[in-house]
Amino acid sequence: MDATTMDGTFWGWMALAGLGAFHGINPGMGWLFAVALGMQERSGSAVWRSLLPLGLGHALAVGVAVLIAVAAGAMIPLSAMRWPVALFLIGMGVYRLFRGCHSRFGGMRVGFRGLTAWSFLMATAHGAGLMVVPVFLGMAPAAEAASCHAHASAAGTPMTAFLATGIHGLGYLAVTAAAAWLVFEKLGVGLLRKAWFNLDVIWACALIATGVLTFTL
């Protein structure tokens, strides 16, 4: 194990967590829902109760995408996966630039399962998992080398997929919890009118950028 590999892996994990934080800060990805549920029930505990299902749904969405990449990676060489993944990301980004996402799934009376499903669908519809895949693909060979596997597959093992999802999910959850707490307890939802920048556009650009980067993997 040499220093460069270590380094690559470290930054890979950081990137995964960072992407999680980026997903978490988007009001449309969960923290705002947690705040609204707290306001509807007039209780802070409703905010905290919603965090676990939100995190679970998000992690499921990302996990599915990463596992698909692992499965595909077991059959297809990385170089061949690059193109379809990149094109799909760019296509999705361009689509998101022009069409918003008007989810018909939801409502304010949601339980644990409903909230998990909502979070899963929102993350999937926004391409959250897809955005993670290239980072995962980029770091996987390094991670495999680091663990001295002789036959490292292009996209790593289910174990690294699981870890990657976990790290990403933690990043997401930490930011979601912090934002929900801050807005519910301190700032109030009036902040939305001023501070809700069009993250959908940034998000769409991030999809496109990740797509472009994927070409260079």
Place this chain on the structure above:
Amino acid sequence: MQWRPDQTFYPSPKMAMEAPKEKLAYVAMLNPDRMTQPDAMGVVDVDPGSRTYGRIVGQVDMPAIGDELHHFGWNACSSCLCPYSPHPHMERRYLVTPGMRSSNIYILDTKDNPKRPKLVKTIDAKTVMDRTGYSRPHTTHCGPDGIYVSALGAVDGNGPGGIFIIDPETFDVRGRWEIERGPQYLHYDFWWHLGHDTMISSEWGTPNMVEDGLVPDLLLGGKYGNRLHVWDLNKRKHKQVLELGPEYQMALELRPAHDPTRAYGFVGVVTSLKDLSSSIWLWHHDASNGTPWKIRKVIEIPAQPADPEMLPPMLKGFGAVPPLVTDINLSLDDRFLYVSCWGTGEMKQYDVSDPFNPRETASLKIGGIVNRAPHPGQPSKPLNGGPQMVEVSRDGRRVYFTNSLYAAWDEQFYPEGIDGWMAKVDVNPEGGMAFDAGFFMETSGLRPHQVRLEGGDASSDSYCYA
């Protein structure tokens, strides 16, 4: 592309009350010459500091004849901030304007020049009918996931009436909303409690029961609507019927509490077969015993005895003028309910802080079948028509209303034909109201109906945060 949320969107009704004062109002105007002249959307200057205050400063004629513009609404509103389907960077700029008789729907763009809305799309009647099986589109509400439109009936003019969805970005008609309609057949208004995933709908009559005028036999037989329906807003399924009782006829405008945590609302009922009174009913959520939603009468407005000589043919036999409550509106703080008595010519204000025990706080007279009360701005001129469509500003300080109901019905109650006008009253925050003598707008030949205020008003937006 918007970087910040539309600044007319507010998370909560309380915050919306801090909104700046409106400077323009949009008014749907019917042309009584339904054979040769088009209806129009009028733009009214409501800025007291302006030289053209209280006057029409713009007008867009519809491209067809005989649309019967009635109600209309925005493409997007504060519900865009709802957490489960947020799209805060939409713009409130298009007025979705159905022709209630033609079934055409016009999309008017108010952005480039708010005083000269531009017709940017026509959804023709055939498209509406083909895609939904409904006709006679009426009320529109901007929902978290699309534009909801009510329709009075099926293509052939019978029932059932219902709701369909229009895409908020492309204005494509998506199709019927209901998955399971249960016993619902008649339709009129609808609105919702977003915090409770619940929709409420009301009943008037099918197009065939209303388009040629009120049918006395149907009325006396109790055939017009007298129920409300409770729906699961997300599963799009019928859940419960709320019966008013056989003597009540025509349950029209629905005004749910704006605060999403409050599960109650008011509906106006036009008449009672027993004594021609009008009434306001309160529906409320109460799961304590049996059915989750309940309804009860909380306001009754009696008919006023009148000399039959003064009454139109339809009412002569009764010797009384009915109040004919045809619209109500609730201020954003859920405190004051405004009630239009189109028959007796009164605008009433009730304090409904305790929704179970409303208290009348003011009543103003203008027009009326018998009274013909003048406006203080022109005290010598008797007026016909009466307070009808009523709209409340977001801060609750100003109330606007117009005087025509529905072409075929106008003639039955005001046989000489209605001379259109729009009035405005100023509201005391602690209750009470007074006419603004400087705001009395006559609409020369056209009949004004629903009013929408620039940036939103008390019946245009719904909220997901308390």
